[in-house]
Amino acid sequence: MRSRRSRSSPPRYSGFGLIRRGLTGTSWPPAWRRYEPRRRYDVVVIGGGVHGLATAYYLAAQHGLTNVAVLERGYLGGGASGRNTAIIRSNYLTPEGVRFYDRSVRLYESLAAELNFNAMFSQRGHLTLAHSDSALRIMRWRAEVNRLQGVDSSVIGRAEIASLVPSLDVTDHPRFPILGGLWHPPGGIIRHDAVVWGYARAADALGVHLHQDTEVVGIDVSGGRVRGVRTNRGQIAAPAVVTCTAGWASTVCDLAGIELPITTFPLQAAVTEPVRPFLDTVVVSGTLHVYVSQSDRGELVFGAAVDPVPSYSTRGSLEFTENVAAHVLELMPALAQVRILRQWAGLCDMTPDFSPIIGPTPVEGFYVDVGWGTYGFKAGPVAGEAMAALVATGKTPELIEPFDLARFTDGRLVGERGAAAVGH
Amino acid sequence: MITLVCPHCGPRDATEFAYIGERTARPDPNDTTPQEWRGYLYLRSNPAGWADELWLHRAGCGRYLAVRRHRTTGAVDEVRDVGAGGEP
Numbered sequence A: 001m002r003s004r005r006s007r008s009s010p011p012r013y014s015g016f017g018l019i020r021r022g023l024t025g026t027s028w029p030p031a032w033r034r035y036e037p038r039r040r041y042d043v044v045v046i047g048g049g050v051h052g053l054a055t056a057y058y059l060a061a062q063h064g065l066t067n068v069a070v071l072e073r074g075y076l077g078g079g080a081s082g083r084n085t086a087i088i089r090s091n092y093l094t095p096e097g098v099r100f101y102d103r104s105v106r107l108y109e110s111l112a113a114e115l116n117f118n119a120m121f122s123q124r125g126h127l128t129l130a131h132s133d134s135a136l137r138i139m140r141w142r143a144e145v146n147r148l149q150g151v152d153s154s155v156i157g158r159a160e161i162a163s164l165v166p167s168l169d170v171t172d173h174p175r176f177p178i179l180g181g182l183w184h185p186p187g188g189i190i191r192h193d194a195v196v197w198g199y200a201r202a203a204d205a206l207g208v209h210l211h212q213d214t215e216v217v218g219i220d221v222s223g224g225r226v227r228g229v230r231t232n233r234g235q236i237a238a239p240a241v242v243t244c245t246a247g248w249a250s251t252v253c254d255l256a257g258i259e260l261p262i263t264t265f266p267l268q269a270a271v272t273e274p275v276r277p278f279l280d281t282v283v284v285s286g287t288l289h290v291y292v293s294q295s296d297r298g299e300l301v302f303g304a305a306v307d308p309v310p311s312y313s314t315r316g317s318l319e320f321t322e323n324v325a326a327h328v329l330e331l332m333p334a335l336a337q338v339r340i341l342r343q344w345a346g347l348c349d350m351t352p353d354f355s356p357i358i359g360p361t362p363v364e365g366f367y368v369d370v371g372w373g374t375y376g377f378k379a380g381p382v383a384g385e386a387m388a389a390l391v392a393t394g395k396t397p398e399l400i401e402p403f404d405l406a407r408f409t410d411g412r413l414v415g416e417r418g419a420a421a422v423g424h
Numbered sequence B: 001m002i003t004l005v006c007p008h009c010g011p012r013d014a015t016e017f018a019y020i021g022e023r024t025a026r027p028d029p030n031d032t033t034p035q036e037w038r039g040y041l042y043l044r045s046n047p048a049g050w051a052d053e054l055w056l057h058r059a060g061c062g063r064y065l066a067v068r069r070h071r072t073t074g075a076v077d078e079v080r081d082v083g084a085g086g087e088p
């Protein structure tokens, strides 16, 4: 290894550093390091997506727990965290949901500074279109709940929509004319890879071990307590294990003998060739099951609802592309000549009430942060912060109390379908 | 794309069918605790391998079909009529 730096102080990213390294031709050291797994950690986190990495980072940053490992079967961000459409918002339907996601938006606002990593959070506003009276009614309800929780959100009419997004067809001609919309200024998009890498680099700097190519194949439970995990790189003892494995949550919880109310569905997305910037809000249509935003590179990013059949396959389908193209053109007819460049799928862990499952399980010391469905990227910071607090103190933070696993047997569902079914 | 061979209609594209859910035995409501009943409603095995599923041939014969399908590869090894009611 060249130029061995002090292990405790990785260089900070800065404009000055960039210029200096550019002029002297020195490269940046890797953003995180490789280790042999220790035989024992205080906390093992399974899953190297935004949730696992945020949990590890806050354990170290806020609770001083640094003997922590993140075990990732593939590569960091290789799951849904690197495949999503990066939408961030807090305009949910239930007060529990709104409070929770609002905390996450606030953490995202200061994330780049905290992690010293430019995550490019663009709060360009989030607009959900209503094409029916019933959709409009739910939006009024959402706007009221949002405002009561101090979240900026309001129902707007056609004229305002036309001035916010001139490319939308707001006439009476479409099959589903636009009747109004829910306007949420703090919503926006972020660079998802940067969020994942930012948490990884910051956790690494605090001493957390990040193990890629490390698959958990067994979970040791005895006397009702978790004792550790078995991996393709050997056994690791740990008194606390947190699983943040999203689409694979069922397969991992199965290893600990826990059945979940989760079904795994693929969710697809697509991007077009880059075009001149013309769209500076996120536009969602529930009725047409489609949403659009424009990336900083000019690509249009399209998403839709999950595939109709559960599966662990991440293959795209022609059916999806055809549907998404048809629906986008109903909204924005002027895009007819734009070509789709790429399409892909990620896995979503859907729960019956469209809310996550986060907290303790019947196995002592084994925690879940799963059930994120199609909407969990935006929750990475708050979920990580809450999981870290739970693991470090043993007390469940109030913000996540409503989302425990026991709600499904006690009959306390948090119905979030009205705000999460299509708008991720 | 999944192709299902309906015992009545022959090989058809999966878009003709509706996926209903995992095939599980419905407990007797007369001697089931609320906890057990909620387990039946919500808990799922959700395997990354072979799964026993219930499908409806919505745009075809309208029958409920038991389907054994591999949830990672998409392979289907059995499609069987389970009657109009869909009970196992």
Ligand SMILES: Cc1cc2nc3c(=O)[nH]c(=O)nc-3n(C[C@H](O)[C@H](O)[C@H](O)COP(=O)(O)OP(=O)(O)OC[C@H]3O[C@@H](n4cnc5c(N)ncnc54)[C@H](O)[C@@H]3O)c2cc1C
Pocket: A046, A047, A048, A049, A050, A051, A052, A071, A072, A073, A074, A075, A076, A077, A078, A079, A080, A081, A082, A083, A084, A085, A086, A087, A088, A214, A215, A216, A217, A244, A245, A246, A247, A248, A252, A267, A268, A269, A303, A345, A346, A347, A348, A369, A372, A373, A374, A375, A376, A377, A378, A379, A424
């Ligand atoms: C196309 C698409 C669009 C989306 N759009 C949005 C959006 O706009 N906004 C939003 O908020 N959310 C969105 N989501 C949802 C969001 O991406 C996810 O909810 C979120 O990324 C989940 O993060 P995670 O860290 O929990 O899981 P993941 O990022 O999926 O990470 C889980 C990791 O666990 C690893 N793993 C699994 N099993 C094991 C094992 N046995 N051992 C070790 N590691 C294992 C996997 O390899 C994976 O890397 C979208 C999802 C998709 C697919």
Ligand SMILES: [Zn+2]
Pocket: B006, B007, B008, B009, B010, B057, B060, B061, B062, B063
């Ligand atoms: Zn048939």
